[in-house]
Amino acid sequence: MSEALRVMVVDDHPMWRDAVERDLADAGFDVVAVAADGHQAVARFPAARPQVVVLDLQIPGPNGVEVTETVLRHDPSARVLILSASGEQEDVLAAVKAGATGYLVKSASREQLIDAVRRTAAGDPVFTPGLAGLVLGEYRRLSEPAADDPDRPQLTERETEVLRMVATGMSYKQIAERLVLSHRTVQNHVQNTLRKLQLHNRVELTRWAIEQGLDEPDGPA
Amino acid sequence: MLRLVLVANTLGVGLYTADEMVRPALGGVVVAGLVAWSLLVTWAYADASRRTWRLLAVDLAVALVALVLTPVAKPEGFDATLAGFWVMSPMLAWAARAGWRGGLLAGLLVGGTDLLIRDDVTQGTYGNIFLLVVGGPVVGYLVESLQRAAVERDRAEREAAAAAERARLARAVHDGVLQVLSLVQRRGAELGGEAAALGRAAGEQEEALRALIRAQDRVSARGPATRVDLSDALAGLESMSVVVSLPGHAVELDADRAAEVVAALRACLDNVERHAGPDATAWVLLEALPDKVSVSVRDDGPGIVDGRLSEAVADGRLGVSGSIVGRLRDLGGRADLATGPWGTEWTLTLPREAP
Missing domain, CATH: 3.30.565.10 (Histidine kinase-like ATPase, C-terminal domain)
Known part of the structure; x- marks a missing residue:
C-alpha cells in the first residue's frame, strides 16, 4: 500500500466508534478524525480531509443525510460510507441521493467493513441487497405516470437486471457470470444507477432553489 | 349574545306597550333593570370562574321578579309579561350549567310563575309556557352530551399524545439496544467458540426486536385493514x-x-x-x-x-x-x-x- 487511506468515523455510540476505529486502524487505515455528532463531523472534516467518511445515520445534531450533503459539498472527491444499525429505509435512500456511495449494516463482519471502506475509497459503490431494493423502488416510483417529471432518470434494461440481481444478494462476480459480462461492466452498471439518481437529486434541488428564488450568483460550482 | 337580542326585544315590546301600562313608571324601572342586569350578567358569565350558583340563582330570581311585577304594572288580561321572551335566558343558563335537571327546574319555575300571575290562560300563552318547560331539559341534555363528547375527545387526544411519546422513547431505547446487539453479534463472530454462539443469539434477538418495532409501527396508524x-x-x-x-x-x-x-x-x-x-x-x-x-x-x-x-x-x-x-x-x-x-x-x- 503506497499511502494509508485517511478515514473519519462518525458515530454517537462510543463503544461502536471505538470498535470501528480499532478495526480500521488494525487494517492499516489512518483514522484521521472521529466525531460523535453531526456538528463535530462537519467541524472536523475540513482539517482532517478524510478520503472516506464512515457515517452512522442516527446521530445527534445535523443528521447523517445533512452531514453527507455538507461534507461532499466541501470536498466532492471524498466518499461517504453509511454504517447503520436500524436500517431506516427513507434515511438510507436520502443519504444515497445526497451522494453517499456505500451502505453497510452494522452487523456486517469486520472483513466486510474493511473491504467496504477500500471499495468506497476506490469509487466503487457498496450496495447491500436492501439498498439495491430501495434504489430500484425509487426508480420505479419516479417512472410512475403520477410522478410527472420530464427529466426523471431511467434505468436501462441491463441496469435494471443488474440491480435486481444485487437486490437478491448476488455478488458482482456471480452477476458477471450469469449475464456473461466482465466484472468491471457490472460495476459500471451499478455505479450508473447511483450516479443518475444523485444527478437527478442535484437537478431537483437546483430547480427547487430557482423556483424559490434562492439561486444566488455564487459563481460556477 | 342571545340574551342581548332577547333584552332588546323586551325593551322594544316594553316601549310599544308603555301607553297601555297601569303603572308606566314601574314598568320602565323593571325593563331598565332587565337591560342593566343583562349587560352585567353577560359580562359575568363570560368567565367560567364567575359562573357560580349564586349568580345563577340571582339570574333566575330577576326573571321571576319581573314576572311577578307584571300584573302590578300592566292592566288586567295582559298578553306579554314585562320580561317577555327574556325569561328564556336564565333558563338556558341553568340548562347550560346544570344539564337537563337544571333546565327542567328553571323551566318549571318560570313557567309556573307565568301561569300563577295570569287570570286566564290563552292557548298562545299555554303554548309558550309548554315550549319553555320542554326546551329547558332538551337544551340541558344537549349541553351534557356535548360536554361528554368534549371530555371524551380530550382524553383521546391525551392518550394519542402519550402513545406517540411512548413510541418515541421506545425508539430511542430500541436503537441503543440494537446497536449493542449488533456489536455483540459482530465481536462474537470474530472471537469464535462460545462467543460465536453468544453472537448468534444476539443476532437473533436483534431480528426479533426489529420485527417487534415494525409490528408496533404498523399498529399505530392503520384502521381496519x-x-x-x-x-x-x-x-x-x-x-x-x-x-x-x-x-x-x-x-x-x-x-x-x-x-x-x-x-x-x-x-x-x-x-x-x-x-x-x-x-x-x-x-x-x-x-x-x-x-x-x-x-x-x-x-x-x-x-x-x-x-x-x-x-x-x-x-x-x-x-x-x-x-x-x-x-x-x-x-x-x-x-x-x-x-x-x-x-x-x-x-x-x-x-x-x-x-
Missing part, C-alpha cells in the same frame, strides 16, 4: 437466513391477496430450507410496478439439477412447487422458477387488483 402494505408483511419474514429488500414506499394490496402472496412466499422459503440446507440464505425482493407486483426469492443453494424439476412434474410429484404455482394462478398471476449455478430463484408476479 382491507388494504395492506405488502412491504410490511414481507418485512416480517426477515430472519438470520432471510434477507428482505423492499422499495422505500408502501405497496398496497387487498388484504386477502397479500395474505396469499405471503403464504406462497413462505412455501418458497420452506423449499429453500428443505433443498438448499439450513445454512443457505434466501433473498426476497419486492418490486412494485404501476400495474403489477413482483416478488423474487433467490437462495444460494446448489440449484436444481437439470431435468429434476421436469422429472418431478412428469411423475406428478409437484408438491410445494405446485402449490406455489397454483396460488399465483388463482391470483391472476404467475410463478416462474429459474435455476443455475448461482442458486434457485422464484419470481412471483401478480396484477395489483383482483382480475
